Amino acid sequence: MIAPFKAVAAAGDWSAQLHALAELLQMDVLPPGQVLRRALADDRYASNLFMSRGQPTLLRKLLASPGNAAFAEAAVAADSADIAAVPALATVGHAVAAMGRWAASGFATLSVDQAEARMAVCRPCAHYTAAPKNLLYGLTFDAAVDMNICSACGCVARRKAKLASEDCPKGYWPITQSKETHHA
Ligand code: SF4
Numbered sequence: 001m002i003a004p005f006k007a008v009a010a011a012g013d014w015s016a017q018l019h020a021l022a023e024l025l026q027m028d029v030l031p032p033g034q035v036l037r038r039a040l041a042d043d044r045y046a047s048n049l050f051m052s053r054g055q056p057t058l059l060r061k062l063l064a065s066p067g068n069a070a071f072a073e074a075a076v077a078a079d080s081a082d083i084a085a086v087p088a089l090a091t092v093g094h095a096v097a098a099m100g101r102w103a104a105s106g107f108a109t110l111s112v113d114q115a116e117a118r119m120a121v122c123r124p125c126a127h128y129t130a131a132p133k134n135l136l137y138g139l140t141f142d143a144a145v146d147m148n149i150c151s152a153c154g155c156v157a158r159r160k161a162k163l164a165s166e167d168c169p170k171g172y173w174p175i176t177q178s179k180e181t182h183h184a
Contacts, residue, residue, distance in 0.1 A: 005039055005046050026054035035063055037071035101165040108164035110176060118161040118173045125172060127152045 001009065004024055011020035018030045021039065025031065039046040045067070052058035102108075110118075122128045131147045150157045152169045160166045167173060 001040065002043050002046050002050065004050050008036070009040055024053060025049060025059060027059065031063060032068070034068045034071040038068055041071070042067075102163055105163075105165040109162045110164055114176055115161045118168070119158065121168070121172050121174065122148075122150065122157045122161065125150075125170075127170070128157060131156065 008017055008020040008024055011017045014033075018033065018036055021036050022028070022030050035049075039049055045062070045065070049059070049062055052062055109115075127150050128148055129151050131149045146158050147156055148158070149155060150160065150169070153160075155166070161173075164176065
């Protein structure tokens with residue numbers, strides 16, 4: 001394993017390793033789990049990632065490499081569905097804090113109706129706005145998905161609205177009865 005990735009592997013549990021990889025590569029969104037698995041097992045791929053750090057165009061190609069598929073089914077502590085629900089947040093530090101809150105909630109997500117009730121408040125809100133075209137939001141994997149952000153906190157509103165542990169920074173969201181949870 002090449003040196004920079006030893007620190008990633010030693011960062012802690014699976015989510016900590018994902019955040020460490022995002023930080024190493026200067027990404028503001030978490031990489032897919034299969035990228036981390038491959039980087040830890042394939043030194044050549046890891047070297048290419050490291051040399052592409054901070055360069056969105058190169059990273060995008062490496063994150064979409066067909067060779068990553070072979071690393072998609074390895075057993076890991078946190079499955080990709082959980083990780084995919086983590087909001088894209090303004091900074092890695094912010095993401096770590098949100099991840100901690102979400103973990104503390106038992107990875108609880110709201111029902112579709114509860115999340116939609118939040119989004120019904122967001123959509124007409126003055127803070128609900130298109131995400132800027134930069135690295136932070138540019139690495140989303142599905143361009144058809146609503147990536148509007150809340151300008152008050154920098155979160156992708158649609159993702160944030162699903163997480164029981166998150167709240168509207170302005171206090172506009174309806175109170176969620178007893179934070180009813182539906183685990184991801
Ligand atoms: S989270 Fe709150 S402040 Fe942000 S867009 Fe939604 S309603 Fe507005």
